[in-house]
Amino acid sequence: MHKKICRVAVAHDWLVAYAGAEVVLENILRLFEQLDLFCIVKDSKNPIFKCDSITNVYSSSLQKIPFIKKNYKFFASLMPAEIEKFDLKKYDLVISSSWAFCHGLERKATTTKHLAYVHTPMRWAWDMEKEYLSREHFVKFAQPLVRMQIRKLREWDMIAGQRPDKIIANSRFVKDRIKKYWARDSEVIYPPVEVTKEGNYESHGAFVSICRLVTYKRVDLIIRAFNKLPEKNLIIIGSGPELARLRMMAKKNIMLIGRVTDQKKFDILRGAKGFIQASKEDFGISSVEAQACGIPVIAFGEGGALETVIDTQSNDNPTGVFFRKQSEDELIKKIIEFSKLKFNRADCVKNAKKFSVENFRDKMLNQIDNLTS
Numbered sequence: 001m002h003k004k005i006c007r008v009a010v011a012h013d014w015l016v017a018y019a020g021a022e023v024v025l026e027n028i029l030r031l032f033e034q035l036d037l038f039c040i041v042k043d044s045k046n047p048i049f050k051c052d053s054i055t056n057v058y059s060s061s062l063q064k065i066p067f068i069k070k071n072y073k074f075f076a077s078l079m080p081a082e083i084e085k086f087d088l089k090k091y092d093l094v095i096s097s098s099w100a101f102c103h104g105l106e107r108k109a110t111t112t113k114h115l116a117y118v119h120t121p122m123r124w125a126w127d128m129e130k131e132y133l134s135r136e137h138f139v140k141f142a143q144p145l146v147r148m149q150i151r152k153l154r155e156w157d158m159i160a161g162q163r164p165d166k167i168i169a170n171s172r173f174v175k176d177r178i179k180k181y182w183a184r185d186s187e188v189i190y191p192p193v194e195v196t197k198e199g200n201y202e203s204h205g206a207f208v209s210i211c212r213l214v215t216y217k218r219v220d221l222i223i224r225a226f227n228k229l230p231e232k233n234l235i236i237i238g239s240g241p242e243l244a245r246l247r248m249m250a251k252k253n254i255m256l257i258g259r260v261t262d263q264k265k266f267d268i269l270r271g272a273k274g275f276i277q278a279s280k281e282d283f284g285i286s287s288v289e290a291q292a293c294g295i296p297v298i299a300f301g302e303g304g305a306l307e308t309v310i311d312t313q314s315n316d317n318p319t320g321v322f323f324r325k326q327s328e329d330e331l332i333k334k335i336i337e338f339s340k341l342k343f344n345r346a347d348c349v350k351n352a353k354k355f356s357v358e359n360f361r362d363k364m365l366n367q368i369d370n371l372t373s
Helices: 020-029 068-085 129-135 140-160 172-182 219-227 243-249 262-270 285-292 328-340 345-355 357-372
Strands: 008-015 035-042 054-059 093-098 113-118 166-169 207-210 234-237 254-256 274-277 297-300 320-323
Touching: 008 020, 008 068, 020 093, 020 285, 020 357, 035 068, 068 140, 093 357, 113 357, 140 172, 166 172, 166 357, 207 219, 207 262, 207 285, 219 234, 219 243, 219 254, 219 328, 234 262, 243 254, 262 285, 274 285, 274 328, 285 297, 285 345, 297 328, 320 328, 345 357
Parallel strands: 008 035, 008 093, 035 054, 093 113, 113 166, 207 234, 207 274, 234 254, 274 297, 297 320
Antiparallel strands: none
16 A cells, blocks of 8 residues: 555546446555545446545536436547546646546646556547447437547547556557557556455356446357357356347346356356457456456457467467457357367466456556656
């Protein structure tokens, strides 16, 4: 825990869910005895607010909009201005936890230092615009307006990327994206992976997928693959706007169980045959959590997975396999191949230790000391 810096603020884009980015945020909050927390929109029931180091919580004026917690994404074009309104002049250090807007904070005082932990430069504004437009099903006449808003967000994002004094990327993959889109150098500090102690788990032998149930996570692809593999079972952990649709798709060998406690999640992981990740992740905390439980991974072979999973083709101590095309046939082929292989649980656990909470805290504190000394 850092004690030297008196006045600290931490900013996070929005706090309406608790997923990988919020795990990172929670570990950032634990670095300090007390701090103020800023976000664009919040759900007061979010577990993050149980953190003892939070003194005050500030949200933007968008918080006043009715039903904003469910509809915040429709107000993206207003968020840059809201971020820039936060008054930060009294703080010695500001840490932003950003995958969208918070890296664009205005310091308001020359003595304030800004350290940005970047989960990714906003995907929908840069390399996923076409996918975003098709996925969100905007009516045809609205698409030119949406494209114009995305273009303006890109212009703002490039300017905002110049504001932090120091940038931390959550993977080498994200480091390359920061260089490409913001022309900034960054240091890599992998997100922390914390696993609860072993409970009373059983070896159920099903495959497991854990993620927020939104379209880009491609859980639909996993379900379609397992629909064609009725002899293999799948457990999907997570909640989100896609839950009802995915439940309607799934056959009897697939269980969608919603959100569970951390202990329950890790107990289910420890009893699994394997873990499946079908999306292109900037890092992918859940796949590392699976390995920390001794469970090998089937992952889409792009993005952060290339840094967190050791493929059978590249090492004698593998922790998983990659599929290279996001198609159900390709995934089915890999599931069948995976089922014939033998993995060492100890190899999986050893690989996951590279992403420990202790490593994250030590490296973050070192960056904070370098920036503020």
